[in-house]
Amino acid sequence: MSVAISSPVSATRAAAPVATPGVAVGIDFSSLVTVAADGTRHLDLAVEGITCAACIGDIERGLAKLPGLDRARLNYTNRRLGVDWTAPGFDPAAVVARLAELGYRAHPFEASREEAIEAAQMRFLLRCLAVAGFAAMNIMLLSVSVWSGNVSDITDETRDLFHWLSALIALPAAAYAGQPFFRNAARAIRNRSMTMDVPISLGVTLALGMSLYETIHSAHHAYFDSAVMLLFFLLLGRVLDQVMRRKTRAVAGNLMALRGETATRIGADGTLQEVPVRAIRPGDHVLVRPGERIAVDGVVAEGLSELDASLVTGETAREPVGPGGRVYAGTVNLGGALTVAVTAAGQGTLLDEVNRLVAQAADARSRYLRLADRAARIYSPIVHVTALATAIGWMLAGASTHDAIITAIAVLIITCPCALALAVPATQVVASGALFRAGVLLQSADAIERMAACDTVVFDKTGTLTTPEPRVVNAAAVPADLMELARRLALSSHHPLAMALARDALGRQPLEGVRETTGQGVAALVDGAEVRLGSPAFCDAQEAARAALAGDGRSTVICVRHGDRVSVLLMHQVLRRDAAEVVAALKARGLRIVILSGDRPGPVAEAAQALGITDARAGLDPAGKIAALERLAGEGCRTLMVGDGLNDAPALAAAHASLSPVTAAHLAQASADGLFLGERLGPVADALAVSRRATRIMRENLAIAVVYNLVAVPLAMMGYVTPLIAAAAMSGSSIIVTVNALRARLPRGAAMSAPAAPAAVPGIARVAA
């Protein structure tokens, strides 16, 4: 459930005791705690609500007084808190409780394996960068002396000394700092593919080898500086790329953790324990109370209820469920309590089919060839043939073998793929930064290019074009004062419908003395009369509710009673606030818009009409969505799929590119190329605009690199390239390409997500799980 929490409300709501009477409260975090060799226990938590630097002191000082806790340190960059303790009886749930008192929501966090690998990679890249930087600077110091000495009075002995010193620095430095390129190149060659790393490795190795040979023979020119500088520039590009990617991943990881997905496990002896979903095993039984979101896949063992399965099937109609019925993670239990037996994906179930389709689609996508790799495929043969032709040409013209080879290697060095290798990554870094600010978190590196190529946008309806949670649709029919009371009362409830109602109550004061009856509703005393908000039975309004629901299959009701006045609030999902605006803007840019929904034809047609979309199809299952995408592909359309449901996951993986709202089902998020934050649809339009712009700049950059080579290569072939010219040409072209890449940011005022997003991303404060 996604709830925007502004700070005053989050503080109040968090401070309110979590009222779940008759149930063991306190979550068992033991599955996420790591134990060090000396017995120190460690837990990482993602913390929400950190808006300013003062929060660091607030949190660390606040936790310092907690008995048993040894150390708490907040990482302000990624909003994560690490806590350590040795006391055996210490319960980490106390940390979460203390943070709640301080007004911060926190949830234990388990760094994904990819994140750990990336952190290690980042360190390695930084070490390589440092070594290359040190070497490049010192060799340049020696090289400048040689260059100026060559035109004045340097003695042969001094030049040899300087060349030997350069070799002494360059060879070990390149051997260390070049590892990322050498490894990738070796892998590419083993796979018989071609990436930019192959010509880079070849160029560096040949330049170093030739320079060493020249040094041994006391020649005038050596290219140690060019080789090491090339490595330095390229490493810089990779480090920046990695920084951006880690930043995105950290935010996505925090959002995932802050969903706070726990389940209530029923122990063998009937005791209840709240545990993180990860700790649940097939065969366990979990209790799902009314109003809770089901966190696991399984079969109902006991209980009767109605489910809101919109996140799974896209259907907005309520679905009755009883013993033996299958339930999926992400559905909301609207009726009575259920006991669910957890199962793995069995054969023939929806989940099984979705998993199979996702795997198939992902397999097809992995065959996509990136722009940079396509460039490398064309570039490498041309350059290597040119170098060879140079050597043969000079030999035919009567030059010595030595001179011919030296000139050929100079061609390889001057065409060094520096600008070419930076052209794409530099733009990618700037573009993903722009997307990050617009509220789009990219998960795959080549998503920008693929998104830019899209000419058709396919929307899922439920949860994508519409808000993921229901809104009151008959507010006009409810007396204003009763509505006001309902909203204030809703601030104190944890039921998803009440939380959705409370969204519009931000900035209002919660009522005092609120009692919550789990699964029923909340009540408080106002002006001497009791106010109740909850199920029709809780408000004694079954008759009115039945009348209001007559002939309406998709609305859910919540009732409010003050004294003897009763109102029935009808709630269902409505279109996102800026949906019409975004669809119109996309159409104006010449994109074809299609709706593929799993919902019934009625609501789909209604949404399509409101948005002015003519191409809308309803009642599709996951395979149906893929078939529809394939038909679009057959018509020559490249599709950007935007969807959130479990049923969208295969389509998200199969489309040319895809985006998911952050409220999407796990599998959908994992299949999409990127996530967008917030309540607006604007980020989708921004993502398309930024990626189109970025891809245009990537092509420009590649063109610049080609023009540079057209000028430099003939000079090199004629043998005019000295190390000084090589160094100047190389850094010059790299700088031009990098500066051009900076233009990938959206021009001021062009972003559609502008008002909400900047605050939403850095603090992650306003985008709750």
Place this chain on the structure above:
Amino acid sequence: MNVLVYLLPVALGLGLTGLVAFLWALKSGQYDDLDGAAVRILDDDDVRRP
């Protein structure tokens, strides 16, 4: 050119010192929370009970 005998080692030594200092800082986790380090310096209460 005798001056090179000590100028070169000094120049390279300075560079190496910088490299080692950076690698040490990286290893001791000083690049893990750059935003935090920027604001922690403004905190008066720098000696804190653990």
